[in-house]
Amino acid sequence: MIKKFTLRINKKPQTVEVDENMPLLWVLRDVLDLKGTKYGCGVGSCGACTVHLNGIAVRSCQLPISSLANQNITTIEGLAEKADHPVQKAWLDVDVAQCGYCQSGQIMSAAALLKSNPNPSEEDIDNFMSGNICRCGTYTRIKKAIQQAAAKK
Amino acid sequence: MKKTDNTYSRRSFLKVSSLSGGGFMLGISWLASAKPEETLSALNVEPIWQELTSYIKITPENVIKIFSPNPEFGQNVMTSLPMLIAEELDVDFKSIVVEQASYNPALFNRQFTGGSQSIRSAWKLLRTAGASARQMILTAASQAWNVPVLELTTSKGQVKHAASGKSGSYGSFSTAASKLPVPKDIVLKANKGFRLLGTPQKNVEGTKIVHGKPLFGMDYTEAGMLIAMTERPPAFGMRLKSYDATAAKKMPGIVDVFTIQVYEPTQKLAMFDTRSFNEVIAVVGKTTWDVMNARKKLNVVWENAPDTKEIMNNRETIVPGGLESTTKHYADMLDMDKKPGQIQRKDGEPEKAFESAKHVIERTYTAPFLAHNIMEPTNTFAHFQGNKVRFVAPIQGPDFIANTIATRLGIPKENIEINLARMGGGFGRRAYGHYMVEAALISKQANAPIKLVYSREDDVSGGIYRPTYQLTYRAAFDENKRLTAMHIKGGGIPESPLHANRFPAGALDNYMAESWSIPSNITVGAFRAPRSNFNAAAEQSFLDEIAEYMGKDPIAFRLELLQRAKDNPVGKNNDYDAARYMGVLELVRDKSGWGKPENANKKRGVSAYFCHNSYAAQVIDLRVKDGQVIVDHVTSAVDCGVVVNPEGAKNMAEGAAIDGIGNALFGNLTFTEGRTNQKNFDTYRMIRHNEAPKKIDVHFVANETDPTGLGEPPFPPIFGAMANALYKATGKRLYKQPFGNQIG
Incomplete structure (x- = not known):
């Protein structure tokens, strides 16, 4: 079902209206145009889609958007503003x-x-x-x- | 200083033009061979000359831009090719702008990534480009300052006149230089004069990569773009019978569902046109997730395909029907081994030598199909409009597929625009551009810009694989355990791996090589160091085993054979240079501390191989603990001629060792009734961090040989080194890849 979700991505609130089962990976890539997080396998086996959820490394292809409301997500684009982590x-x-x-x-x-x-x-x-x-x-x-x-x- | 090879200068012409707003653009445009000239002269054929151009742009503000012509898939040519220009142009490499060139056969030569040829074929061409531009800037400066050219020097994009103390940037002379004729006799630096070549330079796209910038085809997007995926038969040997898309079309975000024929049934196909399935169902929608979900709602009836005729490389071939299985493949290969093969080479009297042998060792080696597992799944952007099509494509060989696209879409080749995206791996898979034809057809039918995306499952289960291979080696010995003959018989599904003229051919008085093949509907193609990636494992394991029988040290035995091939080669068609072969073996022997005692925690294996004009040898130190292989150290010795960028080159050779160890231990694609048993990384085992060698040392043979290529040559030998080290660790010779499940 299509629903509205608000997430905190790279310290900014982002509201998206998508299928509640859409994995975070595709929300990032196809909806928010954050292409640094990569699609590799879609089954949590390769790690190409790794992001931080409240500071912990997670596979974004395995996280439905409905489980992430108001959670803090960091992607490669937000790891350090000047890529100087x-x-x-x-x-x-x-x-x-x-x-x-x-x-x-x-x-x-x-x-x-x-x-x-x-x-x-x-x-x-x-x-x-x-x-x-x-x-x-x-x-x-x-x-x-x-x-x-x-x-x- | 040495003069440019006559072949180039005689047949060359150069173009210069002014940039709007001032400045200089050097288009080096000359007739050059499509293949390196030495290969052509060896073949004794008149080369087919083609036009080539590469660009240097210099603005009055002294912004210096160098275009990198070849597709980048991780071999780091986007750094090393511009280095060739920058060396002779004499500019600060860190201050120049490097840009990926688009596909343009009128302007660039050999925009193909494959065969370890990029640096090799660009070696003189791109240096000549840099030297010509520098010469013209010097001429412009000498005219402006009214001093002789010979009194001028350059450094880091600046011209200097020591006597008068004058200096000026290249940019300040670029407009004047653009009005000069292009010099005819270009003199290139002698190797010992290099300041940039041979120094480590960092990947020019490194910062963008670590910042997650959208560099890859998969990352491309533009306004109005839709996502497309294709539903393909679940098994090789099957085809579409009928389908119902009613439910799929009702899914959220879905725009259209239709079928496409990748090629016309009668279309003549060329070498890189291979595709796994010809009729597929395209699902087009707004997001990847939408399309993935809609695919699950398709009701499709597949049917077994009959034998199908196909015209490939002007030869009519039959793609057999039937659902194939791995167990039958291996049984069929053993049967073929018992029948006479096609004799590819025969020296001396091998049959007699085997008849009179006191002892014969015979061993049969096999290796499975391998999937490429490029980390970025197959994809491309395409927008078909009117009679033009525009791509943003991760593609190794844009020129090959452009011809096919033109034929299939019925448009002129010049109406095809291909922007080359950085590729998330290639390894041969992206030499086959059928996905660009598919994307163009889908864009045409959907009347929209689309990005065609394969899922990982699509890539693994419907790929263009490394074939399954088998080689049987036989060696004959006399009563003194002297090697008197060797016989190699090899084949595969659907092609033979045999390289009949490679070592040890040339080192043996009595030698025979035979070949066979078994037709199949499973699609195969180039996979990093095609055929060599299996031959090295089989040959180097066998040499190890016979050295042991003869009581000889494995390296000493190989050197003995190579010495014979060097001093008094048997036959005329040996395709390797025995001296360079020996060079890498000696280097790896010295650097690895070969000969020092082994212990339970350190078992060693060696291997050396030649392919794609370069030579590599490796020693592996490993131990086995609880059935797990722990590789502590890999010592790698490589002779690829002059090393352009040592840091990038080391990275390639390290990666080749890790990739090779992974495939030797785990790589395995098996079939049941035409279906792959592995679909994704949860079932297809790839090497992971904890299985990688703890340490890798790479050493290059120092020489002044023009570069001979690096991407592939360090990959094949590691398979043999692994087999030989595992024998030492377990006491068991392994003949069937992958090795990982036979230990412990």
Whole structure:
């Protein structure tokens, strides 16, 4: 059923009128034109659509809009206004990306990891990040970037 | 300083024009080969020359823009191709603007991403572009200051005259330079004079990527754009019989539902026209979610397809009907192995050598179909209007599909506009542009701009896969365990992987290679290092096993064979350079600490392979714990000639190792009654963070060979290194990929 919902996205209130079952991913991409959050699998298995819900990393393809009224959502566009979040800076410094498609999701997961665990061990990184797939194979650089961001925090 | 290759200067002409509002635009336009000239001379054919142009724009304000001609899918050519121009132009790379060029066959040469050829084919062309522009700016400055050109120097986009202390920006001379004739004899820097090439440069789109900017085809949108998806047969070997869209059309946001024929039944198809299904149901609506939901309400009756004739590459082929299954595929391949194949190469008297052998080792290797799993699912924007069509497309080979679009839509090729989007991966999948034909047909029928989107399930279950392959290796030995002959017999569904003239051909007096294939309706195509990605695993595992039988060190044994191929090669058609092959093996041996003792926590395997003109060798250090493979270290040695951007190159070689380890351990697409058993990442296992190597070191052979390509060559050998290291760790040789479920 089409209903009206108000969400807080990147600190701004946003009102949308959509099917109550529409996942947050498609609200962001197709309704609000926030294209940084990527569609990869639609079943919560690849992490390309990772956003923060009240500061916690979640898969936006698995969250129906009806469950999110008045919740705080942060997308890659809102992680840092000038793309200067320590994780983004480390990503640039390590020159992580190849194709780049999965990297928004990787960065959002990494930022959530460091928020809850500022000094993660290698094993912590592996465990936390294993929901994010990268076919280009940038995993070793991602780990290095996370360690670098943690060291500079 | 060395002069540009005569082939180029003799056949070239350059164009310069003024920018409106002043400034300079150098269009390098000359006749150049579509293929690297050495390949053509090796083939002994007259090259087909085609026009090419690339652009440098310099404004009076000294804004310097360089267009990157080739499609970008993560191989970082958008950084490395402009570096070639910037080196000779002598500008500060960090201050220039790089822009992705659109598809334009009249202006750009070989806008194709594939075959590890981008840098290789641009190496001289783009440097000549930079050097020509610099020369013209120098001439303009010498005229303005009335000093000889030889007294002028350049640095970071500035011209200087030391004697008078004068200096000026390139921009200040750009308008005058634009009125000069283009120099004829361009002199390129000698490699030792490079200041930019060989230095690490960061991805020019890095900041946009980490900020989530809409760079990809999937991200494109414009006013009035609708979303389209297609419903396709659930199995290979099936086709549409009938459908009822009444319920689907009533769903919210749905605009239209109709069928399209991707190609006309009689249309002659070319190499990259492969598509999985020809008649599909298009669902067009306002949002992706609307369309996904409406697809579920379609009532469709599918039926088994009969054998179908198809004209592909001017050859009539029959696509067989029937619903195929993986178990039968493997049984059929074993049957084919027992029958005589097509002999592709024979040196000496291999049959006699096998008859008189004291010992024979025979091993059969197989690998499954693989899905590309490009992280950005297949998509494109298209807007068909009148007799024109405009695309924003993630596409590796725009020129191939433009011909097909023109034929299918009945419009002139010049009415096709293709803006090249950054691709979220390609690996060969986006060389096949059928989705652009589909999108154009849907836009035409819906009379609206549309973005065609495939779901992940569409991509996995109806792809253009890496084929299933099998290779049987036989080696004959005399009473002294000396290798006397080798016989390789290989085939696949639906193509053979055999490269008959590759190593170890050339190193053996008695050698035979045979090929076979089994027709199939499962669509296959290029997948990062086609065929090589399986051959390396089989060949390098087999060499390891026979080295062990002979009591030889795996690297020493390979070097021994290569030394023979170098000093006294057997046969004339060997397609590899034994010295470069040896170079990567020696480098990986030295850098990995090969020969140092192994222990329970460190088991090692080596592998080396040649493909696409470059050479790569890898050593894997791993251990097995509770049935899980833990890769502690990968040492990679690569000879791709001159390395343009070491940081980007390392990233590619690291990624190749991770991607290869993932596919070797887990990659597996299987079929039951024509349907894929895997549909998405919950069932198709991809390598993940915790399974990646803990450490990867990449070393490049330092040489002055012109670049020979990098995207594919480091990928194939890792499969062999994994097999050989796993043998050490488990005591069990593995012959069937994927290996991951046979450990522990």
